[in-house]
Structure formats: C-alpha cells, structure tokens
Ligand code: GDP
Ligand code: IMO
C-alpha cells in the first residue's frame with residue numbers, strides 16, 4: 508500500500524494532528540511535505556499532550572519513520588526545542604529524517620517577516636502571518652538564494668554562501684525597511700551550532716521513500732495548513748507561501764502522483780481562520796464567541812483568537828475539487844452540541860447574483876454574502892461518541908448533508924480531542 512495524504516480542507520487547524528495520530532497506527536513513514544513551524548498540530552493521547560510544529564506526528568509511533576521533506580522549511584531552534592519537549596516525554600526520536608534539500612529558516616527571514624508585516628499593517632494590508640519567517644524563506648527558495656540543510660554540512664563553503672546572501676538581505680533590511688543589519692559572524696556561528704545539532708538527521712530522502720514504496724510499506728503524508736491557504740489555490744494574497752494541497756506532497760517529497768492512492772480532506776464541522784482575509788461565514792455574535800470559548804479556538808502556534816463561523820460549503824466543495832478527496836474526515840462535531848439551528852453556507856450572493864463557485868478575487872470574496880441552509884441541531888451529546896449508532900439522528904442528517912456538499916463520503920468523524928474519540932465509518936488507511 509503506497510502513500511495516503513491527509514490534507515486540510517479549510518483554512519488550517521482542522522484537526523490534522525489528531526487525525527494523523529489516530530490513523531498512523533499502521534504507518535511505516537509519516538512525512539511532512541510543506542510549511543514549517545507556522546503549523547501547530549495538537550495531539551492528545553495516552554503518551555501526553557503534544558503540540559507539533561515541525562516534526563511529523565508519526566514520531567509518536569515507535570516503529571514509524573518521521574520524515575521532514577524538501578518542501579518543508581526548517582527553523583533549527585524550533586526543531587531543537589520540539590525535540591527537547593519530546594525527549595521530556597521519553598519519545599524516541601532516532602527515526603527522524605530531514606531532507607538535505609529542505610530550506611533553512613534564518614534569523615533574517617524572521618526579521619523580514621516582521622518588518623514586512625509592519626509595513627503592510629501601516630497601510631492596512633497586513634496578512635497576519637505567524638511571524639515565523641515563512642514568506643521570506645520561500646521567497647529565497649524561488650529566488651534561488653536560499654540556504655538548505657545540505658549547506659549546513661559543508662563548512663568550507665558555508666561562510667561564503669552566507670556572506671553573499673547576507674549582503675543582499677542587509678541591503679533590504681537597512682535600505683528598504685530601515686532595520687538593523689544582521690551580523691555575518693554571528694549568523695555563521697549559529698549555523699555551526701545547528702550543523703552539529705542537525706547533522707545526524709540530514710539525509711537524502713528519495714531512497715528512503717522509493718524503497719518504502721517499492722516494498723509495499725505504508726506512507727502517510729501529513730499536510731500542514733489547509734487548501735484555502737494554498738499559495739496557488741487559496742484566498743490570495745491572504746495565504747501561506749507553500750502548497751498545502753495534495754500537489755505539494757509530490758513536489759515536497761519527490762514522489763509520483765501515481766503513488767498517492769488516497770487523499771483525505773479534514774474539515775471542521777464549522778469554519779475557523781486565523782489572520783487576515785475574507786471569511787464569508789464569520790460570526791460576529793454570541794454564537795461565534797460561544798464556539799471560540801467552548802472549543803478553545805486560539806492558535807496552537809501564536810495563541811491568537813481564531814475567527815469562527817458556520818460551515819462554508821462553497822469553500823469546502825472547492826477544496827475537495829482541487830484535491831480530489833477520496834474521503835472526508837469531519838472533526839469537532841461535538842462543539843456543535845446544543846446549538847440549533849446549525850447553518851450551512853451553500854452559495855454566496857454577490858452584486859445581487861448567486862455564486863456557487865469559489866471566487867479567485869479577494870475583493871469579490873470580501874463582498875460575498877453567505878446564503879444559508881438551516882438544519883436542526885441535536886440535544887443529545889455527540890462528545891466522545893465512538894459509534895455511528897450512538898449519534899442523534901439530527902447529527903447524522905448534518906453529516907450526510909455535508910458529505911453531499913463536499914462531494915465525497917465522510918469516512919471518519921472526530922468527537923473529541925483524544926486519540927480514541929472518533930467514529931471510523933470506513934477504515935481508510
Ligand atoms: P491542526 O493544525 O489541523 O492539527 O489542528 P490544531 O491542533 O491546530 O487545532 C485543532 C484543535 O482541535 C486542537 O486543539 C485539537 O485538540 C482539537 N480537536 C481535534 N479534533 C477534535 C474533536 O473532534 N473535538 C474537539 N472538541 N476537539 C478536537
Ligand atoms: P496548521 O498546520 C492556521 C495562516 C496565518 C496567516 C497565513 C500566512 O496548524 O493548520 P504564514 O506565517 O504561513 O506566512 O501566515 O496563514 N497560517 C495558518 N492558519 N493553521 C496553520 O497551520 C497555519 N499556518 C499559517 O495565520 O493567516
């Protein structure tokens with residue numbers, strides 16, 4: 508059995524961490540392919556309560572290789588901190604591999620992220636990034652001036668590479684933003700420390716993946732962020748700078764689309780978003796507040812309050828279409844316990860016309876009004892339920908309607924944050 512992808516179907520934080528933790532029981536490899544420590548994947552199981560940012564969740568499975576692909580951007584300090592937390596919980600991290608081609612997040616990327624956000628916020632255009640240097644590091648990757656893991660390992664050429672790139676960065680930092688330049692010697696010293704800390708993990712990943720695929724091993728692809736934050740397909744410019752959609756798994760790991768036999772889209776039973784950008788179904792009332800407080804909708808990485816709203820069926824159908832989801836996984840159903848009616852956005856109204864396709868223009872989306880279909884809520888709790896038979900009929904009806912809208916079967920329903928709090932409708936991995 509080849510590779511199986513778990514992809515965020517909305518604007519991130521759908522519960523991918525919980526899902527990968529549960530479904531990776533039989534995985535031989537769990538691989539991250541995009542993003543960096545802007546991600547925050549929460550896992551709660553009998554080993555503890557974890558917040559993963561960079562390391563694949565599969566590290567908690569003793570015989571599973573946790574692989575960080577070339578499409579991921581690595582902040583070595585964040586990596587070391589995460590490793591230390593795992594060691595405190597006695598997690599074995601010897602099965603961890605980082606692609607030699609993964610790009611390095613340098614302190615100047617973080618600085619540039621902050622300076623650019625400040626500049627944009629002065630003109631009311633901030634993206635609301637996580638401030639982890641994600642945009643700037645991917646910019647350097649496409650500008651072909653990035654530093655990669657493999658560069659850390661060659662001390663003879665590293666200083667020169669750093670000198671060249673810092674000249675450019677410091678011109679931008681000081682001349683464009685009026686910021687303080689970054690010191691070359693300090694940066695080089697940091698790189699030497701990182702090289703020491705990371706050397707044993709940095710490897711070519713292609714043979715590992717190829718051997719696994721040819722010998723029928725099972726690979727789970729752990730997406731970060733969500734399709735609506737995709738650089739190409741998301742709500743541009745209010746997106747991240749990588750490809751959280753399934754296509755990103757191929758380029759971010761060096762595997763063929765032919766090896767991916769299943770793609771599961773993870774959806775919350777409602778919608779959340781952190782940072783700027785339109786969210787047509789956003790609730791600015793007591794229901795939105797109720798959901799945020801009940802569900803603890805605060806960012807796993809930044810602690811920022813998440814914007815909450817009803818399920819956006821237009822966005823959900825669109826993300827399913829661009830990813831070719833073979834299954835959908837619904838999380839946080841329990842959060843809707845006690846709310847009635849429950850609204851589902853099935854189309855938008857724009858300029859007096861009905862829109863059923865997700866618009867590409869951020870300004871159009873900003874001015875879209877959601878058109879809702881109301882469904883009765885349920886008065887029996889769904890929290891911690893593990894069998895479909897124990898769900899109230901109204902909840903089953905809601906799930907059925909979401910499945911129709913998304914356009915694929917809902918094969919797993921999560922009813923709580925813990926590993927075991929889920930209904931497996933059909934085994935998918
Ligand atoms: P990710 O980034 O997609 O991995 O999601 P996050 O970890 O950032 O946010 C999801 C949050 O929902 C975490 O706090 C999880 O513990 C929690 N969670 C996941 N599934 C469920 C569920 O079915 N019910 C409830 N109540 N919480 C859930
Ligand atoms: P997980 O993997 C939710 C959002 C930021 C911001 C935009 C750009 O936990 O689902 P960036 O720092 O990437 O340049 O920020 O993307 N964002 C996320 N939102 N979950 C995430 O990851 C996110 N990663 C980035 O809030 O709006």
Ligand code: MG
Nearest residue numbers: 520547548807
């Ligand atoms: Mg998250």
